[in-house]
Amino acid sequence: MVIARALTLTLIALLTAGPAFAQVSDGIVKIGVLNDQSSLYADLAGQGSVVAARMAVEDFGADKKGLKVEIIFADHQNKPDVGSQIARQWYDADKVDMIVDVPNSGVALAVNQITRDKGKAFVVSSAASSDLTGKACSPNTVHWTYDTWALANGTGNAVVKTGGDTWFFITADYAFGHALERDVEAVVLKNGGKVLGKVRHPLNTQDFSSFLLQAQGSKAKVIGLANAGGDTTNAIKQGAEFGVVRGGQNFAGLLVFITDVHALGLDKAQGLTFTSTFYWDADDRTRAFAKRFAERNRGIHPTMIHAGVYAGTLHYLKAVEALKSDDGTKVIARMKEMGTDDPLFGKGTIRADGRKIHPAYLVEVKKPAESKHPWDYYKIRATIPAEQAFRPIDQGGCPLVKK
Amino acid sequence: MPPGQEVGRTLTLFGVPTQALFGQLLIGLINGAFYALLSLGLSVIFGLLNIINFAHGAQYMMGAFVAYFCLQWAGLGYWWALLIAPVVVALTGIVLERTMLKRLYHLDHLYGLLLTFGVALVIQGVFRHRYGSSGLPYGIPDQLTGGHHLGFMFMPNYRGWVIVFSLTVCLATWYVIERTRLGAYLRAATENPALVQAFGINVPRMITLTYGFGVGLAALAGVLAAPIYQVNPLMGADLIIVVFAVVVIGGLGSIMGSIVTGFALGVVEGFTKVFYPEASNTVIFVIMALVLLVRPAGLFGRTT
Numbered sequence: 001m002v003i004a005r006a007l008t009l010t011l012i013a014l015l016t017a018g019p020a021f022a023q024v025s026d027g028i029v030k031i032g033v034l035n036d037q038s039s040l041y042a043d044l045a046g047q048g049s050v051v052a053a054r055m056a057v058e059d060f061g062a063d064k065k066g067l068k069v070e071i072i073f074a075d076h077q078n079k080p081d082v083g084s085q086i087a088r089q090w091y092d093a094d095k096v097d098m099i100v101d102v103p104n105s106g107v108a109l110a111v112n113q114i115t116r117d118k119g120k121a122f123v124v125s126s127a128a129s130s131d132l133t134g135k136a137c138s139p140n141t142v143h144w145t146y147d148t149w150a151l152a153n154g155t156g157n158a159v160v161k162t163g164g165d166t167w168f169f170i171t172a173d174y175a176f177g178h179a180l181e182r183d184v185e186a187v188v189l190k191n192g193g194k195v196l197g198k199v200r201h202p203l204n205t206q207d208f209s210s211f212l213l214q215a216q217g218s219k220a221k222v223i224g225l226a227n228a229g230g231d232t233t234n235a236i237k238q239g240a241e242f243g244v245v246r247g248g249q250n251f252a253g254l255l256v257f258i259t260d261v262h263a264l265g266l267d268k269a270q271g272l273t274f275t276s277t278f279y280w281d282a283d284d285r286t287r288a289f290a291k292r293f294a295e296r297n298r299g300i301h302p303t304m305i306h307a308g309v310y311a312g313t314l315h316y317l318k319a320v321e322a323l324k325s326d327d328g329t330k331v332i333a334r335m336k337e338m339g340t341d342d343p344l345f346g347k348g349t350i351r352a353d354g355r356k357i358h359p360a361y362l363v364e365v366k367k368p369a370e371s372k373h374p375w376d377y378y379k380i381r382a383t384i385p386a387e388q389a390f391r392p393i394d395q396g397g398c399p400l401v402k403k
Numbered sequence: 404m405p406p407g408q409e410v411g412r413t414l415t416l417f418g419v420p421t422q423a424l425f426g427q428l429l430i431g432l433i434n435g436a437f438y439a440l441l442s443l444g445l446s447v448i449f450g451l452l453n454i455i456n457f458a459h460g461a462q463y464m465m466g467a468f469v470a471y472f473c474l475q476w477a478g479l480g481y482w483w484a485l486l487i488a489p490v491v492v493a494l495t496g497i498v499l500e501r502t503m504l505k506r507l508y509h510l511d512h513l514y515g516l517l518l519t520f521g522v523a524l525v526i527q528g529v530f531r532h533r534y535g536s537s538g539l540p541y542g543i544p545d546q547l548t549g550g551h552h553l554g555f556m557f558m559p560n561y562r563g564w565v566i567v568f569s570l571t572v573c574l575a576t577w578y579v580i581e582r583t584r585l586g587a588y589l590r591a592a593t594e595n596p597a598l599v600q601a602f603g604i605n606v607p608r609m610i611t612l613t614y615g616f617g618v619g620l621a622a623l624a625g626v627l628a629a630p631i632y633q634v635n636p637l638m639g640a641d642l643i644i645v646v647f648a649v650v651v652i653g654g655l656g657s658i659m660g661s662i663v664t665g666f667a668l669g670v671v672e673g674f675t676k677v678f679y680p681e682a683s684n685t686v687i688f689v690i691m692a693l694v695l696l697v698r699p700a701g702l703f704g705r706t707t
Contacts, residue, residue, distance in 0.1 A: 038531065038536065038637075039536060039637065040536065040537075040637075041536075042531075042535070042536035042537075043535045043536050043537035044537070046536070173680075173681050199676075199680050200680055200681055201676075201680055201683070202680075202681065202683060202684045204641065205683075205684070206632055206638070206641060206642065207434055207631075207632075209430045209433070209434075209562070210427055210430050210431075210673055210676035210677065210680075210683075211676065211680070213423065213426045213427065213430060213556055214423070214677065216556075216557065217423050217426075229537065230536070230537060230538065230633065230635070233537065233538065233633055234632060234633060237540075237631075237632075237633065238631065241543065241550075241559045241561060241562070241631065242550070242557055242559055243549075243550055243557050243559070247557065259535075259537050260537065262537070263537040263538045263539065263540065263633055264540060265540035267540075267542075268540070298535065300535065
């Protein structure tokens with residue numbers, strides 16, 4: 001069967017291919033936004049991160065200061081090999097000085113190592129794995145927005161303390177999911193809770209019914225979703241269908257973004273409680289940012305990732321300005337010396353292990369009746385102060401700290 | 404690590420309680436219903452037009468979007484969408500067939516495949532640009548919310564509806580093509596179009612309508628999927644590759660083959676999610692490779 005053979009070959013080609021549109025340019029300070037532009041993380045990072053980086057350059061006033069800054073972007077398709085290849089090409093051939101964002105911890109860990117080898121700079125906003133400031137920490141990396149430890153600490157603690165002491169994990173089967181599951185499990189066990197089971201699903205799964213059935217069979221009080229983006233929304237949506245909450249179990253969305261809440265609708269998302277380090281409707285400065293941002297991003301309001309890309313890029317440019325150099329290792333060192341100050345996260349610091357420190361919020365999704373205007377989704381239930389929000393520096397196993 | 408170790412005395416199979424397995428069997432059949440409906444459309448199109456329709460996933464997605472638009476713009480709910488979406492999407496398919504596909508019938512299969520693949524990329528790109536990638540909400544119709552306890556699992560009413568409805572559509576399609584006079588014309592027209600034309604039957608129009616019907620089936624599956632998954636521009640892109648594998652396993656162009664294989668592979672995939680969930684999105688391709696080694700024409704395909 002010639003046709004079957006041709007079709008088989010095409011299928012194999014399709015399984016390994018995807019859209020790619022790297023933009024290449026030349027300049028003095030060149031910043032590359034590397035993320036998922038086309039798949040399940042494209043709304044929570046994607047073009048929004050490019051918009052955020054461009055806004056940071058504008059607000060920094062690069063033009064007035066005579067500093068030429070260029071932003072380019074590419075789609076890593078959630079594949080570490082594709083991401084690594086783009087990062088190498090950017091650093092070696094395209095004179096990129098700093099890479100920012102990089103959702104998908106698998107890709108981010110690869111870029112982390114390449115950046116270190118090349119002596120460039122890496123500002124992480126999307127990727128969550130706490131290993132980036134733990135055993136994989138690097139003098140060339142700053143981890144800005146949040147990490148799996150902070151999520152576990154915020155959400156995990158809150159859930160266990162309100163009676164959710166038996167857990168079942170539905171985990172995305174790659175570096176991020178594993179790290180998040182590990183960090184949450186530690187919090188659950190520390191607080192006297194128990195983990196009754198776990199199941200690992202491939203990234204970008206459409207149907208969760210099988211996993212939900214296993215979770216229901218476990219009789220755990222809490223179903224912890226150690227995944228993100230489309231995987232989380234699909235699991236919650238189908239969980240409603242299978243009567244998870246009516247059956248006496250609750251979801252703990254361990255990483256939920258405002259774009260996920262928007263996609264689910266308040267009707268399905270109401271009551272979800274999770275940790276976020278940024279909410280656009282927190283004060284006048286964040287609201288002003290969100291308004292400008294949404295106008296340029298199809299009305300989508302900024303996620304904490306977009307905020308982190310903006311603030312991280314802004315701080316990077318300040319360090320370049322102060323240093324009058326874009327040498328990656330030196331700029332990252334300078335970023336750690338300088339206190340941070342931006343309209344979205346306020347004043348903060350960056351530790352020796354690369355961890356940016358700021359407060360985190362425990363938020364609850366509003367009921368449809370409580371939401372007064374578009375994207376009015378969160379109630380801030382508690383603020384976790386900066387010094388408690390992240391893993392203590394001596395517990396991450398970062399070699400840079402011991403020195 | 405499947406649940407149930409603590410159950411103790413219940414009957415277990417490979418460490419999994421048989422009750423949980425019943426649940427997974429049913430879930431597999433539900434997912435199989437989607438595979439069957441989609442691969443059926445592909446088989447009809449391939450069997451009668453010799454076109455490998457790679458736009459099928461995009462047309463499935465369009466079906467879900469039309470359902471969403473019906474609700475947003477016209478206030479028409481699920482039941483109307485079930486009627487309107489297949490017709491609307493089938494019309495776009497007919498336009499595609501009339502303006503582009505019909506020029507390719509005398510060429511190699513690969514041309515049709517490349518054209519429809521390109522069209523799918525364009526359609527998906529446009530929808531993604533306009534509506535983003537995280538999807539739009541679409542609820543379950545009021546009549547089908549809730550569910551029943553079957554003893555071994557909680558069965559949502561909507562999933563039950565999906566399985567019954569798609570099985571009905573599949574069998575009806577099989578019956579029309581294999582057992583009625585209209586189906587006989589269709590099959591004859593693919594064997595020898597000139598002769599059938601000589602009997603006074605408008606073959607080009609029949610082919611156009613057949614393509615429209617196959618596309619309509621994809622859109623129908625899209626409407627069925629909308630309340631379960633997010634209405635997402637990429638919902639078909641991920642599915643179409645699996646569905647093509649189903650078609651290849653079943654045997655290209657075999658109507659019954661695609662129905663049976665669709666349901667069977669849904670079940671196989673469901674069980675994989677219990678015993679080795681990490682492999683759940685590769686198991687179908689492993690089976691495809693094995694089947695092609697042993698029976699290159701697929702399980703139900705005729706070697707020609």
